[in-house]
Structures are given as structure tokens and as C-alpha cells.
Amino acid sequence: MVTITDVARVAGVSKNTVSRYLNNRGYISEQTRNNIQKTIDLLHYQPNQIARSLYSQKTQLIGFVIPEIAHPFFSTMTSYIEDELNRRGYKMILCSTMHSEEKEKECIDLLMANKVDGMIIGSHSLDINYAGIGSPVVALDRYLASSIPVVSADHVQGGMIAARAVIEHGCTNVAQFIGYSKVRSPSFERYRVFAEQMHKHGIRCVSFELGLNQFEMEPYLRIADKFLTDNQDVDGIFASDLIALAIQKRALEMGRKIPEDLFLFGYDGSYVYKFASPSLPTVIQPYAKIAERAVDVLIRKIEGEEIGQMEYTVPVTAYLPEREQLSAQAQESVSDDTSTIFHEVALGI
Structure with missing residues (x-):
């Protein structure tokens, strides 16, 4: 097994110099640094991580x-x-x-x-x-x-983007699916802003609260079944991508047209929104x-x-099928008034 002594001998420097290079301590000329690294590569030397941790007081x-x-x-x-x-x-x-x-x-x-x-x-x-x-x-x-x-992510910005899309689509009766309210998260800003914009533009908006740590697709499909059955007059929905996809799947199976009968706007922008058919407009978080x-x-x-x-x-961006990537800066026409408290309803499933 190659040791630090071997590296020092081949590189023509002291063990202390190699140690200082490995731990990034003290001044070492650029030429010496390059020489040590070339020797390490040549000999395939693997530093002892335990020893380095003891020396630096860090495990990396x-x-x-x-x-x-x-x-x-x-x-x-x-x-x-x-x-x-x-x-x-x-x-x-x-x-x-x-x-x-x-x-x-x-x-x-x-x-x-x-x-x-x-x-x-x-x-x-x-x-x-x-x-x-x-x-x-x-x-x-x-x-x-x-x-x-x-x-x-800038969830205020994300909520504004979704609100503008719903308003421009002409929705009159919308719902949004929100996370478990006892989990304190900046993400609740997007729900608040969205609901306030709906109120400002005279659009009915009801918020449905999900349970704690509810992340799987199967429960989302059951939620979609119940929601669409109980709320056939809703014409717009704002939800995270997986929930939006579950609702879209069930809505299409029920014979509803997307986006003509039901306009869906997602949130997250991981790879899953790309599988939606019809395409799903969504806010893309900057991972x-x-x-x-x-x-x-x-x-x-x-x-x-x-x-x-x-x-x-x-800052976030958004995917709109008709315009591809839309800069999140174009939000001038949507008010930033944030004085209204939105209505919360638990979807007991």
C-alpha cells in the first residue's frame, strides 16, 4: 500500500510538506503543489481519511x-x-x-x-x-x-406566477391543494399569495389541506377521485406537480377536457411534469x-x-406549454396586496 512517505520520496519533498498539501495548511508554492498532485496521481495514493479527520478536526x-x-x-x-x-x-x-x-x-x-x-x-x-x-x-x-x-425557492414569486396564469385563463371557481399547516414552511407563502390574488380578482378560491407527510401517488389518486366527484363546478386547480398529475389523470378518465374544462397549474418542476399529456404548466423550483x-x-x-x-x-421560473420557459420577472400586472387570509378546508381522506 502506498504511504505518505512514498509520495514524499518520489516527489522529492518532506512528509510534512505532503501533509500540509493534503490538509491545505500553510504556504506551498504552485510548482510544489503541482508536483505533489502529479505524484499522488502516479502512485494512486489514497489519503488516510481517519488520520486527516483527527488532524483537521473535520470529517468532510x-x-x-x-x-x-x-x-x-x-x-x-x-x-x-x-x-x-x-x-x-x-x-x-x-x-x-x-x-x-x-x-x-x-x-x-x-x-x-x-x-x-x-x-x-x-x-x-x-x-x-x-x-x-x-x-x-x-x-x-x-x-x-x-x-x-x-x-x-421564492414562493411569493411562484404564487404570483400561478395566480396570473389562472386569471389569464379565465377561471372563475378554483381550488388549491396546500401542505400540512402545522409544518412551518416558506412554501405557505405561495398558497397565501395565490388565494389573495383570487380574492382580489373576484375568483372563488377554496384551499384543501393535505395530511402530514402525504407524498405517494396512490393517495393522491384517491384524493383526486373524491375531489372531482364532490367539486364538479371547479374550473381551475393549483397544486404540486404530483397532485396535479393525479387530478389530470382522473379528470381525463371522467371525460373532462384539459385545459378547456379544467385548467391545472403545477408547482415544483422536477422531471415528472414533462410526462404530462396534455402538457402541465408549472412553477419550476431552482434546484x-x-x-x-x-x-x-x-x-x-x-x-x-x-x-x-x-x-x-x-428566484423561480415557470414552464408554460405555449411559451416554454417564462422568466418569472413578468409579473407587473398582478398586485402584491397581501391582506386577505385564505380559507382552509381539510380533505379528510
């Missing part, structure tokens, strides 16, 4: 905690966060809690036992003391604690930019930098 490991890996939003987000961490020299430990608060607690304990340098948490548990985690934490689209920064910002904020916390800003939002 980051925990990512989500409720459901199979859900398109979380699977897409996982891919981008792993890529961004890798680009910054970190590895990711993924924990999918499978909607279980007990499993999430076990995951966090596991991450702490592995001495991760930090965590990005996007799970939906309600009774965990996130502020008490002894490691830097960044929240993904969740309000976990006042001391934990949160990164999300790569969210990942970049979340990782950047977390690394700054790991490095001891003071984080003054606690909320970070990233």
Missing part, C-alpha cells in the same frame, strides 16, 4: 435528512446537493426518515455518531429540538428554529441554485463564519 461529511427519497422533489434535490457537496470537497450521508419522527431522531443520532461536519435538514417532523443539535444545521424549505437559517446556496451557507457555518441572514430565497 455532511448529513442530508429528508422525509421521502422517492418523491420527485426530494430525489431531485438530493442529486443537486450531493453534486454541490462533492464540488466543495464533501461527501453526503443521506437519511430518508420514511415519515417517521422516531426514525429521524435515530438518523440524527447516527449522523452525530459519525461526526458529520454539518447537516441539511428538509424533513417534516414536528417535535424535534433542532436547535439542540450539536452541529451546524441549514434548513431546506422548513422553519426549524430561529437560530437555523432556511433556504428555499441547482437552492443546493448551491444551502451548501454555501452550511460551509460558512462550519468554518465559524457569523451568519447574519436567516432566510435565503432563490
Whole structure:
């Protein structure tokens, strides 16, 4: 097995110089750096990660905690966060809690036992003391604690985009499907803004609240069946992509025309909206930019930098079938008045 001594001998430098290069400590000339790296590549040297961790007091490991890996939003987000961490020299430990608060607690304990340098948490548990985690934490689209920064898409902007599309389509009686209200999330801004715009333009809008950690397609299809049966006069729906696709599937099976009889507007913009037929207009969350910002904020916390800003939002875009990618800037005609509280109704399924 190739050792650091072998690298130093072939490169013609001291073991201390190789060690400083591997741990990015102290000044080393560019020529010496290039020489050491060429030697490492030549000898296929693999640094001892345990020894490096003891030296630097860092493991270069980051925990990512989500409720459901199979859900398109979380699977897409996982891919981008792993890529961004890798680009910054970190590895990711993924924990999918499978909607279980007990499993999430076990995951966090596991991450702490592995001495991760930090965590990005996007799970939906309600009774965990996130502020008490002894490691830097960044929240993904969740309000976990006042001391934990949160990164999300600009949901106000997203709600405006959806509202404008529904208004321009000429809908008069609309519904939106909202997440579980006890989960504190920036995403509720899109529901609030959407409902307010409907009220401002004299359009009836009812909001249907989903249950906690309700992510699977089969329950969505049952919800779609009940909703379409009980609300045949609704002509517009705003919902996340999977719910919108479930409703579209059932509506087409019932003989309704899309978008003539029922106008659907989605939210998320992962790969699934591309399978819709007819095409599904949707707000596209900026996965790569969210990942970049979340990782950047977390690394700054790991490095001891003071984080003054606690909320970070990233602009969204939208897919409109007739116009392809639409810049989210063109929202001038929609008011930003936000004084109306929307109506909440639980869909008991």
C-alpha cells in the first residue's frame, strides 16, 4: 500500500510538506503543489481519511435528512446537493426518515455518531429540538428554529406566477391543494399569495389541506377521485406537480377536457411534469441554485463564519406549454396586496 512517505520520496519533498498539501495548511508554492498532485496521481495514493479527520478536526461529511427519497422533489434535490457537496470537497450521508419522527431522531443520532461536519435538514417532523443539535444545521424549505437559517425557492414569486396564469385563463371557481399547516414552511407563502390574488380578482378560491407527510401517488389518486366527484363546478386547480398529475389523470378518465374544462397549474418542476399529456404548466423550483446556496451557507457555518441572514430565497421560473420557459420577472400586472387570509378546508381522506 502506498504511504505518505512514498509520495514524499518520489516527489522529492518532506512528509510534512505532503501533509500540509493534503490538509491545505500553510504556504506551498504552485510548482510544489503541482508536483505533489502529479505524484499522488502516479502512485494512486489514497489519503488516510481517519488520520486527516483527527488532524483537521473535520470529517468532510455532511448529513442530508429528508422525509421521502422517492418523491420527485426530494430525489431531485438530493442529486443537486450531493453534486454541490462533492464540488466543495464533501461527501453526503443521506437519511430518508420514511415519515417517521422516531426514525429521524435515530438518523440524527447516527449522523452525530459519525461526526458529520454539518447537516441539511428538509424533513417534516414536528417535535424535534433542532436547535439542540450539536452541529451546524441549514434548513431546506422548513422553519426549524430561529437560530437555523432556511433556504428555499421564492414562493411569493411562484404564487404570483400561478395566480396570473389562472386569471389569464379565465377561471372563475378554483381550488388549491396546500401542505400540512402545522409544518412551518416558506412554501405557505405561495398558497397565501395565490388565494389573495383570487380574492382580489373576484375568483372563488377554496384551499384543501393535505395530511402530514402525504407524498405517494396512490393517495393522491384517491384524493383526486373524491375531489372531482364532490367539486364538479371547479374550473381551475393549483397544486404540486404530483397532485396535479393525479387530478389530470382522473379528470381525463371522467371525460373532462384539459385545459378547456379544467385548467391545472403545477408547482415544483422536477422531471415528472414533462410526462404530462396534455402538457402541465408549472412553477419550476431552482434546484441547482437552492443546493448551491444551502451548501454555501452550511460551509460558512462550519468554518465559524457569523451568519447574519436567516432566510435565503432563490428566484423561480415557470414552464408554460405555449411559451416554454417564462422568466418569472413578468409579473407587473398582478398586485402584491397581501391582506386577505385564505380559507382552509381539510380533505379528510
